[in-house]
Amino acid sequence: MEKKGNSACDTCVHFNAKGLKKLGVNTLNFDFVVALAGNPNTGKSTVFNALTGLRQHTGNWPGKTVTRAEGAFEYNSQKFKLVDLPGTYSLLSTSQDEEVARNFILFGKPDVTVIVVDASRLERNLNLVLQILEITNKAVLCLNLMDEAKRSSISIDERTLARNLGIPVVPTSARFNKGIPELIQTINEVATGKIICKPHQIKNVPVNIEKAIKNLSAEIKKQFPIIPNSRWIAFRLLEGDTHIIEALRKGELV
Amino acid sequence: MKKKSIEHIIALSNDLRWEIGDDFHDGLAEGIYADASEIANTAISTNTIKRRFRLDSKIDKIVTSKFWGFPIMFLILGVILWLTIIGANYPSSMLANLLLDNIHPALKSLATSIGMPWWLDGFLIDGVYLAVAWVIAVMLPPMAIFFPLFTLLEDFGYLPRVAFNMDYLFKKSGAHGKQALTMSMGFGCNAAGVVATRIIDSPRERLIAIITNNFSLCNGRWPTQILIATIFIGAVVPDSFSSIASLSAVIGIAILGIFFMFFVSWALTKTVLKGEISTFNLELPPYRPPRFWKTIYTSLIDRTVIVLWRAIIFAAPAGAVIWLISNIYIGNESIASWTIHSLDGFGFLLGLNGVILLAYVVAIPANEIVIPTILMLTVLTSGIVGGEGAGVMFELDSVNATGDILRTGGWTLLTAINLMLFSLLHNPCSTTIYTIYKETKSVKWTTVASILPVIMGLVITFLVAQIWRLF
Numbered sequence: 001m002e003k004k005g006n007s008a009c010d011t012c013v014h015f016n017a018k019g020l021k022k023l024g025v026n027t028l029n030f031d032f033v034v035a036l037a038g039n040p041n042t043g044k045s046t047v048f049n050a051l052t053g054l055r056q057h058t059g060n061w062p063g064k065t066v067t068r069a070e071g072a073f074e075y076n077s078q079k080f081k082l083v084d085l086p087g088t089y090s091l092l093s094t095s096q097d098e099e100v101a102r103n104f105i106l107f108g109k110p111d112v113t114v115i116v117v118d119a120s121r122l123e124r125n126l127n128l129v130l131q132i133l134e135i136t137n138k139a140v141l142c143l144n145l146m147d148e149a150k151r152s153s154i155s156i157d158e159r160t161l162a163r164n165l166g167i168p169v170v171p172t173s174a175r176f177n178k179g180i181p182e183l184i185q186t187i188n189e190v191a192t193g194k195i196i197c198k199p200h201q202i203k204n205v206p207v208n209i210e211k212a213i214k215n216l217s218a219e220i221k222k223q224f225p226i227i228p229n230s231r232w233i234a235f236r237l238l239e240g241d242t243h244i245i246e247a248l249r250k251g252e253l254v
Numbered sequence: 255m256k257k258k259s260i261e262h263i264i265a266l267s268n269d270l271r272w273e274i275g276d277d278f279h280d281g282l283a284e285g286i287y288a289d290a291s292e293i294a295n296t297a298i299s300t301n302t303i304k305r306r307f308r309l310d311s312k313i314d315k316i317v318t319s320k321f322w323g324f325p326i327m328f329l330i331l332g333v334i335l336w337l338t339i340i341g342a343n344y345p346s347s348m349l350a351n352l353l354l355d356n357i358h359p360a361l362k363s364l365a366t367s368i369g370m371p372w373w374l375d376g377f378l379i380d381g382v383y384l385a386v387a388w389v390i391a392v393m394l395p396p397m398a399i400f401f402p403l404f405t406l407l408e409d410f411g412y413l414p415r416v417a418f419n420m421d422y423l424f425k426k427s428g429a430h431g432k433q434a435l436t437m438s439m440g441f442g443c444n445a446a447g448v449v450a451t452r453i454i455d456s457p458r459e460r461l462i463a464i465i466t467n468n469f470s471l472c473n474g475r476w477p478t479q480i481l482i483a484t485i486f487i488g489a490v491v492p493d494s495f496s497s498i499a500s501l502s503a504v505i506g507i508a509i510l511g512i513f514f515m516f517f518v519s520w521a522l523t524k525t526v527l528k529g530e531i532s533t534f535n536l537e538l539p540p541y542r543p544p545r546f547w548k549t550i551y552t553s554l555i556d557r558t559v560i561v562l563w564r565a566i567i568f569a570a571p572a573g574a575v576i577w578l579i580s581n582i583y584i585g586n587e588s589i590a591s592w593t594i595h596s597l598d599g600f601g602f603l604l605g606l607n608g609v610i611l612l613a614y615v616v617a618i619p620a621n622e623i624v625i626p627t628i629l630m631l632t633v634l635t636s637g638i639v640g641g642e643g644a645g646v647m648f649e650l651d652s653v654n655a656t657g658d659i660l661r662t663g664g665w666t667l668l669t670a671i672n673l674m675l676f677s678l679l680h681n682p683c684s685t686t687i688y689t690i691y692k693e694t695k696s697v698k699w700t701t702v703a704s705i706l707p708v709i710m711g712l713v714i715t716f717l718v719a720q721i722w723r724l725f
Contacts, residue, residue: 204288
């Protein structure tokens with residue numbers, strides 16, 4: 001699992017051997033919590049392993065990770081706790097693995113959420129990305145499996161993508177440790193507030209629904225000015241999600 | 255005050271939901287899709303031909319075809335088992351030679367030279383040490399071959415295709431198609447298979463998957479199957495066919511297990527676990543060339559060593575127990591031989607014998623130690639002079655020697671076949687039972703999952719024995 005010198009960033013001041021320490025399962029006294037989310041089979045566990053130096057078993061089938069795994073790494077003497085969430089296609093249903101993922105992003109309030117997507121299946125993966133961006137405003141898009149995308153002649157304009165999503169985009173091939181240094185640096189910059197995200201909000205919603213969402217979310221904001229994801233809570237309330245109603249009553253969302 | 259405002263928000267949401275009507279969910283989902291496609295289209299540019307996807311779909315057309323799907327599946331399983339059986343032979347006998355023929359006598363003479371009392375020396379060296387050594391010699395080589403091969407297949411992306419092939423059968427039996435994935439995990443380890451059922455959304459179908467996972471022949475039971483098939487099934491055909499014959503027998507047992515899995519799933523859905531079958535999307539991931547050495551390394555470290563370690567932890571106390579029950583005498587019979595004799599009648603009915611039944615009781619903690627236990631107990635009761643005395647796990651440098659001992663102990667082809675059947679159909683190991691309890695949080699279903707296979711095992715072996723004896 002050693003890092004190989006296959007990235008320009010290896011010589012960069014922001015990234016050097018001293019800067020990164022893989023801490024394995026030692027997750028004590030961390031400064032930031034980082035969540036790893038994404039569709040099934042996009043290589044979240046591989047990214048997780050590349051960052052922590054752990055060897056969570058990875059497998060080429062959707063649904064490999066059913067519980068959340070935790071690990072840690074240290075970068076520029078700041079400790080990051082990394083939580084690998086089960087892969088999900090959306091956050092709108094109720095199976096156990098989806099709930100693990102959703103609850104963590106919502107209630108665990110990670111400092112950064114890294115959304116791992118399959119570059120060769122970007123459009124489908126974006127469904128989940130857009131949902132996550134409604135929940136959190138500190139996110140990094142990890143455009144993984146770039147090697148596969150390249151092999152199937154797909155090229156992605158990362159800057160356009162980053163601009164449209166309003167979050168930093170880092171292309172990686174985690175299996176070959178490519179792009180990992182850049183990913184770490186970007187996570188660090190989002191966590192420390194160097195990069196401010198302006199996440200995309202879902203636009204193409206029918207007018208009457210959009211009106212209801214605006215109305216409700218304004219009301220939520222009025223009552224809870226500090227709540228970051230009033231729009232998403234509005235979605236869930238309009239959906240009639242009993243878990244969210246319950247959580248709201250218990251004051252777990254603030 | 256706060257409570258009031260929260261209720262106000264909830265009330266407002268109820269009103270708004272009423273206003274929007276039924277299409278909120280669809281409207282939102284469509285909005286998300288539209289946004290996703292807009293964003294994707296501005297960022298992606300594709301070069302006309304997607305060549306690799308074509309290759310993928312070509313492979314898929316063959317491995318998931320109605321005609322070739324199953325034969326290819328069994329062929330792959332066959333090749334993996336064949337490599338395991340053939341490949342494990344030499345390292346196994348080398349390990350046996352080292353641990354049993356060299357280190358064991360050395361330990362014995364060391365014990366004598368420091369004046370250790372006979373019972374302590376027997377308990378520790380003949381009980382605990384030999385059990386552990388046996389487990390390592392028998393289990394390590396096949397695991398070190400089987401697990402990496404299985405993992406390579408998994409990393410390549412073949413497992414979802416298996417699920418795809420079997421989806422129809424699972425649907426037919428009223429279970430969830432994803433059960434094919436948990437079944438495949440069960441072939442490695444049932445406890446892992448039970449945990450993997452979390453990917454199944456519906457509690458009903460998940461419960462079915464949990465209860466029937468034990469019918470996947472797990473890693474602890476493969477060696478038993480392989481060894482017994484090699485000794486007895488391989489022996490009834492000419493030499494040149496013996497490895498094919500034993501291989502087919504093992505695959506036959508595995509398929510029988512899959513059949514029982516369907517049957518029990520079906521029976522459960524027709525009786526206590528009735529309900530709707532839920533549908534799901536199964537994504538066939540692209541084939542990915544596995545990173546060979548990395549896979550070998552992680553599967554050795556993560557799976558092999560962990561499973562082996564667990565086996566050792568369970569084998570050590572079991573070795574001690576075996577030594578104790580064979581050396582504590584009530585009257586002029588040891589506990590072990592008394593139990594074996596009283597179980598013999600019942601064992602005969604099942605086409606088994608008292609030794610096998612007692613071995614399964616002693617081996618409840620771990621399936622892996624069944625064969626060593628059986629050998630030891632056979633040696634004990636049949637009065638073969640093994641040179642070591644009562645309660646010593648017997649050392650076997652070759653498959654032939656094992657066969658000789660078993661035949662002297664009165665084993666026949668029927669005993670072998672029924673042992674293979676019983677090894678497939680009996681209670682899950684203690685780790686799996688505990689895992690089932692953790693996952694279901696239900697004593698009732700844990701009990702069902704533990705008892706059901708034993709009852710089936712008793713019934714099946716009984717029937718086989720009766721029919722066998724008719725002819």
